[in-house]
Amino acid sequence: MTLREQTLESIHPFRFLPPSLRAELAEALVEHDVAPGQPILRQGDAQDKRVWLLARGRLEQVETWPREHPLGVLEAPRFFGERAALFDESRPSTVRALTQAVCYSIEAERFLLLLREDVTFAQALGELLRDKRAIFAAFDRFRAELLHGVATGEISLKRLLPLYRALEPALHPRLADEREIDWGALSYAVRRLPENVGRTLMFFLTDELPEFYAALAPSFRSVPTDVRPRSVYEMLPGKSIVILRDGLSDLIDLVTCLCLYSIEARKIRRRLRGPGAVDALSRLPTDLAALRSECPVEGEFDCDDLATLPFDADELARLTAIWPRDTLLRVREIVVHHEDFGLEIKKQVHNYNSVHGERWTAQIARATRELMGADPTELPDGLDVHVISSNTHSVGNCLSSYWPARAAEIEVWARAERPELAAELPERADLVYAAGREWLALDAARGRERREQEARDGHARLSEGAFTGIQVDLIDLRRLAGRAIDPLLPAVAGGANALLVNIDFAFGQQAAEILGSLITLFGPRLRSVNVLGKAGALLGKRGDLLVPDAFVEQGADGLLPLAHLQRIDCARLAARSGGRELHRGRLLTVAGTLLQNRRMLHFYRRIWGCVGLEMEGWSYARKLIDAQRLGMLRADLDARFVYYVSDLPLAPHSSLAERLGAGEGIPPLYAITREVLCEILERAPVLPPSRVPAR
Numbered sequence: 004m005t006l007r008e009q010t011l012e013s014i015h016p017f018r019f020l021p022p023s024l025r026a027e028l029a030e031a032l033v034e035h036d037v038a039p040g041q042p043i044l045r046q047g048d049a050q051d052k053r054v055w056l057l058a059r060g061r062l063e064q065v066e067t068w069p070r071e072h073p074l075g076v077l078e079a080p081r082f083f084g085e086r087a088a089l090f091d092e093s094r095p096s097t098v099r100a101l102t103q104a105v106c107y108s109i110e111a112e113r114f115l116l117l118l119r120e121d122v123t124f125a126q127a128l129g130e131l132l133r134d135k136r137a138i139f140a141a142f143d144r145f146r147a148e149l150l151h152g153v154a155t156g157e158i159s160l161k162r163l164l165p166l167y168r169a170l171e172p173a174l175h176p177r178l179a180d181e182r183e184i185d186w187g188a189l190s191y192a193v194r195r196l197p198e199n200v201g202r203t204l205m206f207f208l209t210d211e212l213p214e215f216y217a218a219l220a221p222s223f224r225s226v227p228t229d230v231r232p233r234s235v236y237e238m239l240p241g242k243s244i245v246i247l248r249d250g251l252s253d254l255i256d257l258v259t260c261l262c263l264y265s266i267e268a269r270k271i272r273r274r275l276r277g278p279g280a281v282d283a284l285s286r287l288p289t290d291l292a293a294l295r296s297e298c299p300v301e302g303e304f305d306c307d308d309l310a311t312l313p314f315d316a317d318e319l320a321r322l323t324a325i326w327p328r329d330t331l332l333r334v335r336e337i338v339v340h341h342e343d344f345g346l347e348i349k350k351q352v353h354n355y356n357s358v359h360g361e362r363w364t365a366q367i368a369r370a371t372r373e374l375m376g377a378d379p380t381e382l383p384d385g386l387d388v389h390v391i392s393s394n395t396h397s398v399g400n401c402l403s404s405y406w407p408a409r410a411a412e413i414e415v416w417a418r419a420e421r422p423e424l425a426a427e428l429p430e431r432a433d434l435v436y437a438a439g440r441e442w443l444a445l446d447a448a449r450g451r452e453r454r455e456q457e458a459r460d461g462h463a464r465l466s467e468g469a470f471t472g473i474q475v476d477l478i479d480l481r482r483l484a485g486r487a488i489d490p491l492l493p494a495v496a497g498g499a500n501a502l503l504v505n506i507d508f509a510f511g512q513q514a515a516e517i518l519g520s521l522i523t524l525f526g527p528r529l530r531s532v533n534v535l536g537k538a539g540a541l542l543g544k545r546g547d548l549l550v551p552d553a554f555v556e557q558g559a560d561g562l563l564p565l566a567h568l569q570r571i572d573c574a575r576l577a578a579r580s581g582g583r584e585l586h587r588g589r590l591l592t593v594a595g596t597l598l599q600n601r602r603m604l605h606f607y608r609r610i611w612g613c614v615g616l617e618m619e620g621w622s623y624a625r626k627l628i629d630a631q632r633l634g635m636l637r638a639d640l641d642a643r644f645v646y647y648v649s650d651l652p653l654a655p656h657s658s659l660a661e662r663l664g665a666g667e668g669i670p671p672l673y674a675i676t677r678e679v680l681c682e683i684l685e686r687a688p689v690l691p692p693s694r695v696p697a698r
Contacts (some may be wrong), residue, residue, distance in 0.1 A: 007032050010058040013080045016127030024121060032107040042099040043106060044084055049093035052111035055084040060104025067097045088114050090605040118609050129610035138602060141169040158346035160261060167262040172597045173604060173652040174660055175263055186321035187660030189267040192260040193325050195231040197243060201336030205242045208348040212246060232472040247350060248472055252511020259597035265342040272337055274313050284335040364520040366465050367475055374463045374477050375502060379524045387501040387530035389683050390521055397676040398505045399476050400436045401489040405456040410435045413442050427666030432490055437669050460486060473517055478503040480687060491677050499687040514622035522630045531641040532627055533679045537649035538617040541608040543584050545657055545667040549646040551590040554621040555611050563624050568642035579674040588614035592621035596659060604653055620644055643679055647671035
């Protein structure tokens with residue numbers, strides 16, 4: 004046996020390669036005789052991505068910058084330098100020979116090909132990196148500190164911040180640069196935090212409103228959040244209560260956004276330390292109402308004084324985009340507040356809070372009785388129930404007869420008033436839906452007319468989510484027969500006998516509790532469960548489509564195959580996509596949008612073969628499989644998981660920090676909506692004419 008073959012056979016994980024692949028690799032190895040003191044890897048080198056095998060001799064690993072510092076000694080046989088190829092990183096340290104040594108190098112492309120060719124090799128490497136080389140230790144430390152805070156009733160942001168920095172989140176690429184404000188990341192966090200974050204010193208986090216506060220609750224002011232549904236109430240100036248959703252996902256999201264905000268706010272405050280920088284801020288009224296009385300028009304009060312701040316024109320534009328109104332007041336809050344957040348928490352960790360789910364389930368049961376004339380447990384035989392988890396508006400729009408009746412009017416208005424939107428949306432129905440919301444807002448009577456028409460169409464909307472944050476629409480397909488709906492869908496057959504339960508996006512681990520409530524409510528009557536989501540992708544571009552064949556859970560690395568559940572016609576979906584690419588493969592279910600970094604994403608892309616990532620799929624699929632095994636669901640239940648790409652976290656200008664354009668998001672959203680609705684409509688059982696309910 005040659006030294007090359009001996010080396011490969013003795014080094015984990017190369018010894019797990021099949022003999023044929025190992026023989027091919029042995030031939031491809033490049034041999035290097037290394038003299039004592041000779042460097043093999045150089046710290047900071049971003050060009051050399053080769054993986055190395057040490058066959059004989061000893062090497063030393065050192066940091067050479069900012070000062071030389073020994074890290075350890077490498078003994079033969081072993082491999083090293085794999086992170087540059089796997090994670091697309093520059094070399095973190097220098098490796099040089101201590102003695103005469105024999106090394107072999109593998110080109111990065113050949114190494115990555117091995118991962119794709121042999122799953123045993125990939126999994127062995129993954130376990131070694133995770134367990135022995137602890138590449139995800141930063142995630143474990145952050146989670147452990149957060150859970151410690153939950154257990155003690157107080158979360159320390161001061162202790163979490165250095166752990167957050169160590170995560171190096173992909174959505175926060177300029178985290179470590181103290182001189183450059185990461186405006187994209189700051190915008191992402193601000194849009195997901197309560198509007199009063201800069202005026203709040205204490206957040207009380209809980210999964211249930213304490214009975215002690217029940218009598219006072221009507222006097223609490225509801226605090227809006229731009230894009231993340233949260234139940235936040237200002238109890239008094241400086242103190243707010245946040246009702247958390249089930250599981251840890253909502254808590255992780257809130258706390259990581261606070262960490263991001265704190266880091267970037269500190270950078271802004273540092274900019275304002277120069278002489279005269281806060282003069283404009285000192286002239287502001289201290290009362291928000293007084294400020295707005297002086298500035299009834301957005302941005303009017305700020306215009307003259309904004310120019311005195313130490314930001315260039317581009318930075319001022321980014322600042323005012325984050326806070327379009329009261330910009331100076333928001334900056335003053337950053338100066339004065341100093342991110343002095345106290346986080347008191349009272350939350351169940353290992354058990355879900357059943358109270359929210361019970362209230363939410365009771366609301367759906369009442370609405371079902373009102374719409375269908377029967378309790379969910381007493382629905383007539385032969386009636387199918389379909390659950391759809393989506394953004395709710397796309398499904399409702401496609402199954403509404405209001406939009407086809409007003410389509411021509413809305414299209415004319417959109418082409419005159421929103422020509423840029425019309426240019427991005429060539430499909431007429433998509434343009435009508437996208438422009439329709441703004442068109443409705445111009446006249447309150449239009450909104451009333453739409454609601455009345457959709458009520459006649461069999462739509463019932465539950466906006467109250469019992470602190471779940473989950474809006475629900477119920478749609479009785481029996482009442483839609485013969486009505487005009489989305490022009491790209493088949494007509495609803497006369498007597499179509501089905502109920503659609505269209506729920507808003509769940510958030511992370513909350514999905515299991517939400518779907519569990521619906522399974523308990525409708526049980527064997529469930530004919531399909533459909534998840535229409537938006538996901539990050541590890542390949543392709545925004546607006547592409549993702550159809551998972553399995554989910555991988557971040558952390559536990561559990562694999563959940565979907566072959567026996569997934570019922571998507573990929574060929575027809577691709578035809579609906581308008582030329583967008585459709586990617587099939589595994590999706591990673593992550594613990595939080597900020598709990599992911601480039602190393603972790605590359606790991607799951609190359610070790611597990613993931614094509615994208617999302618937050619709820621694993622929880623939904625796990626609950627479905629468990630319920631089927633328990634006999635709570637019919638054996639032939641259809642499940643459909645399909646996503647459109649909202650971001651590419653490995654691409655700096657296509658991450659969630661950059662807003663999705665209408666042309667990138669709306670066509671793929673409606674493509675997946677139409678495909679799922681088409682599947683449902685084609686399979687809906689049909690009642691005889693004598694049993695079709697009157698409209």
